[in-house]
Amino acid sequence: xxxxxxxxxxxxxxxxxxxxxxxxxxxxxxxxxxxxxxxxxxxxxxxxxxxxxxxxxxxxxxxxxxxxxxxxxxxxxxxxxxxxxxxxxxxxxxxxxxxxxxxxxxxxxxxxxxxxxxxxxxxxxxxxxxxxxxxxxxxxxxxxxxxxxxxxxxxxxxxxxxxxxxxxxxxxxxxxxxxxxxxxxxxxxxxxxxxxxxxxxxxxxxxxxxxxxxxxxxxxxxxxxxxxxxxxxxxxxxxxxxxxxxxxxxxxxxxxxxxxxxxxxxxxxxxxxxxxxxxxxxxxxxxxxxxxxxx
Numbered sequence: 001x002x003x004x005x006x007x008x009x010x011x012x013x014x015x016x017x018x019x020x021x022x023x024x025x026x027x028x029x030x031x032x033x034x035x036x037x038x039x040x041x042x043x044x045x046x047x048x049x050x051x052x053x054x055x056x057x058x059x060x061x062x063x064x065x066x067x068x069x070x071x072x073x074x075x076x077x078x079x080x081x082x083x084x085x086x087x088x089x090x091x092x093x094x095x096x097x098x099x100x101x102x103x104x105x106x107x108x109x110x111x112x113x114x115x116x117x118x119x120x121x122x123x124x125x126x127x128x129x130x131x132x133x134x135x136x137x138x139x140x141x142x143x144x145x146x147x148x149x150x151x152x153x154x155x156x157x158x159x160x161x162x163x164x165x166x167x168x169x170x171x172x173x174x175x176x177x178x179x180x181x182x183x184x185x186x187x188x189x190x191x192x193x194x195x196x197x198x199x200x201x202x203x204x205x206x207x208x209x210x211x212x213x214x215x216x217x218x219x220x221x222x223x224x225x226x227x228x229x230x231x232x233x234x235x236x237x238x239x240x241x242x243x244x245x246x247x248x249x250x251x252x253x254x255x256x257x258x259x260x261x262x263x264x265x266x267x268x269x270x271x272x273x274x275x276x277x278x279x280x281x282x283x284x285x286x287x288x289x290x291x292x293x294x295x
Contacts, residue, residue, distance in 0.1 A: 260287025
């Protein structure tokens with residue numbers, strides 16, 4: 001019936017697996033929960049407890065293979081046709097989380113995305129940027145997600161048929177530079193696979209510091225540049241690269257780059273402060289992308 005697949009790296013996933021296990025065993029369905037650890041250094045003892053639960057397994061890989069490869073490996077190990085992928089740093093909000101996905105199982109070839117939420121309590125100053133971004137750009141109401149079903153899709157909480165996954169899987173040839181979600185959703189769109197949005201969210205628990213989030217955002221822009229340069233996606237698919245294309249078209253990329261370098265310190269002061277502006281974040285990212293394209 002359903003294989004629940006969880007890749008992890010340096011994270012205690014026993015609470016997540018316990019919650020899913022409790023929900024699944026109450027349903028009269030066949031299920032399994034497979035967890036693969038991408039050669040972590042931490043939480044081995046905590047996560048080994050997963051192997052004491054019925055229909056659950058936790059295995060540590062001998063070497064780190066990356067975010068795309070580990071998801072593909074999980075799919076290969078799955079016994080059942082319906083694959084529910086969850087990131088390690090999430091937790092279901094509702095008691096009927098697994099049941100809600102099971103109710104979506106039918107013969108239709110589709111991807112089902114449940115959504116994401118962030119804790120309501122404001123975190124400390126050093127994590128505020130990630131929290132603000134997540135609440136504004138990721139934790140979208142279902143009506144908004146349905147208007148742009150592919151770009152509103154994130155790979156931290158989705159179900160896909162194994163037959164569909166054989167058509168559109170995670171690209172292991174790209175560098176481990178993020179934007180896997182973008183490429184995966186673009187490939188789904190190209191293949192004509194429908195993304196169905198439902199109200200079945202998880203809380204995202206893994207808030208990075210603002211400094212780490214900025215570094216990951218820069219890595220994501222390097223990844224986006226790679227995808228475009230290698231014709232894996234078109235620039236128009238992502239707003240930021242579309243804006244860059246417009247700047248370049250009208251010959252004002254150099255002017256914007258001057259603006260970015262002049263105000264870069266001010267942007268960073270704002271983004272690392274207690275009241276970060278997403279407008280400043282967008283200006284910073286566009287400037288970083290322009291700078292990247294000149295190298």
